[in-house]
Amino acid sequence: VSAPSVPAPAVDGRAPGEVRRGGWIIRITVIVIVALWLIPTIGVLVTSFRPEDLVVSSGWWTALAHPFRAAEWTIENYRTALDAAGFGNAFMNSLAVAIPSTVIPITIAAFAAYAFSWMEFRGRDVLFIVVVGLLVVPLQMALIPILRLYAGLDLNGTFLGVWLAHTGFGLPLATYLLRNYIGSLPSSIIESAKIDGADHFTIFWRLVIPLSVPALAAFAIFQFLWVWNDLLVAYVFLGGTRQNQVLTMALRNLLGGRGEDWQVLTAAAFISMALPLAVFFSLQKYFVRGLTAGAVKG
Amino acid sequence: VNASTDESKPEPGVLTEPPPSAGRAMWVFVLRLLSALVIPLVAFVLMKAAFDYLRDENANRALVVAVAIVLGTGGVFFLYWGMNRAVDFLPERIRESVRPYVFVGPCLVILGVFLVYPVVNTILISFKDAHSQSFVGLDNYTFVFTDHTMLQSIRNTAGWIIVVPLFSVSIGLVYATLVDRLRHGEAFAKSMIFLPMAISFAGASITWRLIYSFRPAGFGSNIGLLNGIMLGLGQNPIAWMQQQPWNNLLLMVIMIWMQTGFAMVVLSAAIKSIPDEIIEAARIDGATEFQVFRRIIIPSILPTVVVVTTYMVINALKVFDIVFVMGNAEADGTVVIAERMLDWFFISAHDGRGAAIAVVLFVAIIPVMIWNVRQFREQERIR
Numbered sequence: 001v002s003a004p005s006v007p008a009p010a011v012d013g014r015a016p017g018e019v020r021r022g023g024w025i026i027r028i029t030v031i032v033i034v035a036l037w038l039i040p041t042i043g044v045l046v047t048s049f050r051p052e053d054l055v056v057s058s059g060w061w062t063a064l065a066h067p068f069r070a071a072e073w074t075i076e077n078y079r080t081a082l083d084a085a086g087f088g089n090a091f092m093n094s095l096a097v098a099i100p101s102t103v104i105p106i107t108i109a110a111f112a113a114y115a116f117s118w119m120e121f122r123g124r125d126v127l128f129i130v131v132v133g134l135l136v137v138p139l140q141m142a143l144i145p146i147l148r149l150y151a152g153l154d155l156n157g158t159f160l161g162v163w164l165a166h167t168g169f170g171l172p173l174a175t176y177l178l179r180n181y182i183g184s185l186p187s188s189i190i191e192s193a194k195i196d197g198a199d200h201f202t203i204f205w206r207l208v209i210p211l212s213v214p215a216l217a218a219f220a221i222f223q224f225l226w227v228w229n230d231l232l233v234a235y236v237f238l239g240g241t242r243q244n245q246v247l248t249m250a251l252r253n254l255l256g257g258r259g260e261d262w263q264v265l266t267a268a269a270f271i272s273m274a275l276p277l278a279v280f281f282s283l284q285k286y287f288v289r290g291l292t293a294g295a296v297k298g
Numbered sequence: 299v300n301a302s303t304d305e306s307k308p309e310p311g312v313l314t315e316p317p318p319s320a321g322r323a324m325w326v327f328v329l330r331l332l333s334a335l336v337i338p339l340v341a342f343v344l345m346k347a348a349f350d351y352l353r354d355e356n357a358n359r360a361l362v363v364a365v366a367i368v369l370g371t372g373g374v375f376f377l378y379w380g381m382n383r384a385v386d387f388l389p390e391r392i393r394e395s396v397r398p399y400v401f402v403g404p405c406l407v408i409l410g411v412f413l414v415y416p417v418v419n420t421i422l423i424s425f426k427d428a429h430s431q432s433f434v435g436l437d438n439y440t441f442v443f444t445d446h447t448m449l450q451s452i453r454n455t456a457g458w459i460i461v462v463p464l465f466s467v468s469i470g471l472v473y474a475t476l477v478d479r480l481r482h483g484e485a486f487a488k489s490m491i492f493l494p495m496a497i498s499f500a501g502a503s504i505t506w507r508l509i510y511s512f513r514p515a516g517f518g519s520n521i522g523l524l525n526g527i528m529l530g531l532g533q534n535p536i537a538w539m540q541q542q543p544w545n546n547l548l549l550m551v552i553m554i555w556m557q558t559g560f561a562m563v564v565l566s567a568a569i570k571s572i573p574d575e576i577i578e579a580a581r582i583d584g585a586t587e588f589q590v591f592r593r594i595i596i597p598s599i600l601p602t603v604v605v606v607t608t609y610m611v612i613n614a615l616k617v618f619d620i621v622f623v624m625g626n627a628e629a630d631g632t633v634v635i636a637e638r639m640l641d642w643f644f645i646s647a648h649d650g651r652g653a654a655i656a657v658v659l660f661v662a663i664i665p666v667m668i669w670n671v672r673q674f675r676e677q678e679r680i681r
Contacts, residue, residue, distance in 0.1 A: 040509055099363060140636050
């Protein structure tokens with residue numbers, strides 16, 4: 001990187017080294033963007049707490065004019081969504097899909113990432129490039145062959161089938177990010193452990209995994225968000241039956257069946273957002289820090 | 299020979315393999331193959347058995363989840379441990395040349411089953427008829443490039459892969475640069491933009507229906523925000539989702555809204571890794587803030603911009619959920635390639651056409667892939 005070699009004096013009157021200028025312009029721009037980004041979510045939140053007759057007769061923004069009038073607000077929608085739509089079952093199904101589909105690929109990818117970073121074997125670089133290349137295979141392309149394979153193995157409509165599919169589709173990104181992180185650990189640590197007589201497995205388990213917690217947590221959140229919000233893979237491999245449907249599928253069925261019941265739909269949407277939001281906010285620090293290490297090192 | 303270009307580590311006693319005899323090479327190859335296959339196969343058989351048992355017992359979901367977590371984490375980890383121990387019993391000369399395949403093998407086997415095999419298989423199916431009975435030559439591809447709706451979906455997808463990455467990455471980049479200069483509230487400001495990432499496409503579509511909703515006069519009041527604004531301005535409400543071709547742009551806005559947060563977080567991390575001294579030095583030399591942004595920040599984070607843009611392009615190319623849940627794609631003219639593909643596979647029941655569309659999708663991604671591998675090599679060289 002070459003800094004511009006323009007030795008011009010500070011013509012705008014600011015002292016050398018004074019950098020944070022125009023603070024209010026930046027602040028206003030940031031506030032405007034945040035407001036734009038939040039408007040849709042606020043609309044959902046407000047609508048989900050309004051009674052049906054008001055929802056269909058006036059826009060959600062009109063409720064904000066009377067924030068303290070009790071008749072404008074209700075929690076009935078959440079009750080309806082939770083009872084009528086079979087959301088409790090769908091919530092359990094989503095958990096049953098999302099947790100193993102997050103944990104299994106991380107375990108497998110971590111071992112592979114360690115091998116790609118710290119073990120010597122023939123074809124290491126070629127194989128790694130293949131893994132990165134597979135990042136771009138559209139998963140839609142894999143659906144039919146996997147469906148046929150599953151038909152032979154009696155896996156269609158089972159949780160195991162969905163986990164394996166999510167594992168396969170998540171592995172390229174997991175291996176790629178974790179390899180970047182694990183490969184950037186200082187080699188002095190690994191070497192000294194080797195000199196002390198530790199074998200690969202011990203180094204991996206006792207040294208590399210604890211050091212990689214930020215990257216592991218980052219990918220865990222990312223994969224969890226993606227699996228939790230996935231509609232396609234669950235729809236194809238688990239099916240849309242009432243018994244098996246996940247939250248996104250239940251939402252989609254609500255959209256089809258109750259196209260105009262806005263207040264129930266929004267309450268349902270907020271229920272399905274609740275867990276990922278909680279996961280995101282509680283692990284946010286890990287996420288940002290870990291991704292830094294994985295994505296930026298280049 | 300494995301030419302390790304980066305971080306070559308001297309491993310005493312490992313790399314000095316004597317030239318192997320043909321028989322031993324064969325033996326080592328078989329061992330490597332075995333060690334790669336054992337973990338996925340055993341794990342699969344165990345889990346299958348466990349869940350078939352649970353299915354027979356009509357176990358509740360909580361128990362299924364619990365068993366899954368125990369088997370998925372503990373079980374898989376234990377298999378790796380066991381295989382690693384098994385390798386210790388091999389003759390010392392070949393031990394360390396087999397061990398890496400225990401670590402990396404399961405990953406490669408699963409990728410082979412779930413990604414490599416489907417790619418090959420789909421290509422094959424794309425040359426066959428509706429039920430994959432007989433070969434039909436290039437008929438399906440002729441269909442893809444002549445059918446009216448298909449051509450429309452190709453045009454629309456081209457729009458998606460240009461517009462969505464362009465706006466997501468540039469808004470994310472500008473926003474990341476701006477919040478970097480905030481004295482307070484940076485984490486909060488970033489969270490607010492990242493928030494839509496936590497929302498499913500189905501949830502997002504409800505969210506955006508509250509913005510785009512339209513009711514013609516006499517059919518109830520307009521509760522969509524955009525039409526609320528139109529009415530407030532004294533204009534007639536507009537059926538936003540039927541305004542071809544602009545309805546495509548309105549759908550893209552949803553994806554931009556959802557994905558900018560990812561671009562912003564990753565780019566922000568890259569900006570923070572630029573050493574302060576470089577930026578300070580430029581400022582002392584009299585560079586304007588814009589020059590700092592253009593000449594220092596942009597070049598420094600270019601590799602990350604490449605990664606993020608690639609990711610966005612791939613995601614835009616695969617888009618299906620938004621179009622699928624936001625309305626009647628075919629009637630509104632908002633069809634996209636991935637949505638067409640699923641339609642042919644699952645609704646119109648013509649596997650050959652679906653597969654041909656999938657192959658087109660994959661071929662469209664190849665230039666991006668080549669660009670990436672090049673960038674990858676470039677980085678390796680600089681490092």
